[in-house]
Amino acid sequence: MLSSIRWEIIFNIPDVNVDDIVNPNVTVPREYENLEPDVGEFKFAPVVENDIIRVLNKIKSNPAGIDDINIKMIRYCCSVLIPFLTHLINFCLENEVVPDD
Secondary structure, eight states: OGGGSOHHHHHHSTTOOHHHHHOTTOOOOGGGTTOOOOOOOOOOOOOOHHHHHHHHHHOOOOOOOTTSOOHHHHHHTHHHHHHHHHHHHHHHHHHTOOOOO
16 A cells, blocks of 8 residues: 555645554554653774774775775775774774764
């Protein structure tokens, strides 16, 4: 049924609840509506050089990125780059910052 309905139409009609369309028999008990999640603090574990090497070796595509450097060049310079990449990635994870581009 849902596959025959165009999504653009569904999302442009006011007061349409997609959950009612997908599964109209499911209801959420009211006592769960205002519960706060009991979630501990989330932290990334620091990466080590072997993590970076493993990821670089798994990359299959070779086109250059916006920096015009392809994966073959990165692998060729791996022994020099790995300590810097590891430090950069750990800095970003620890300080919760990522580049804009």
